[in-house]
Amino acid sequence: MSGAELSLRSAEPGDLDAIAAIEAACFPRPWTRVMFAEELARAFARVAVAVSDSDNTLLGFACVWHLPPEAHLLKIATATAARRRGVGGALLRHSLQGARAAGCEQVQLEVASANTNAVRLYERAGFAVVGRRPGYYREPPDDALLMTCRREWMGDLLPSRAGL
């Protein structure tokens, strides 16, 4: 998907149904619509959405907490039908650049060790594994990998997309 085909912007209340639908399709213990509404109201949370330019469909979202000097990536997800077309990479790049602009020195996240698609995406963005939490996830049972991205890599390693 080229940059001309999607736009990134902050999530709005009108996006909540679509965000919750993508979330429910992606995760065994999904956040609810109410939980995402709380994120929109939280002063230090940033929820970004990727939207198709052709029909305004919501393609994916990312949720980050800005707590300088650190940021925490809580969620990133792409609608199943839109995967592997650069949506997740565009959202991650956007989120990392936002954290850097907010003065964060590093971005942290936890990811299930079996989630190799996400781990690859994070590694491409400059994240490195810095720890492991055994048994952190219960559905399905898995360890969490702790990953961090340092300020110098924030948003620069993933391909740039014109117009985003």
Ligand SMILES: CC(C)(COP(=O)(O)OP(=O)(O)OC[C@H]1O[C@@H](n2cnc3c(N)ncnc32)[C@H](O)[C@@H]1OP(=O)(O)O)[C@@H](O)C(=O)NCCC(=O)NCCS
């Ligand atoms: C992880 C996820 C967000 C990636 O979204 P996406 O829009 O498909 O990602 P992109 O198309 O931008 O891919 C970027 C890079 O990630 C890696 N990647 C993503 N999906 C992959 C797959 N199925 N197989 C191998 N590598 C993959 C690749 O390095 C890819 O770059 P490439 O296509 O040039 O090889 C998506 O698979 C998803 O929503 N998964 C379910 C939710 C989830 O697990 N989120 C992470 C935990 S919060």
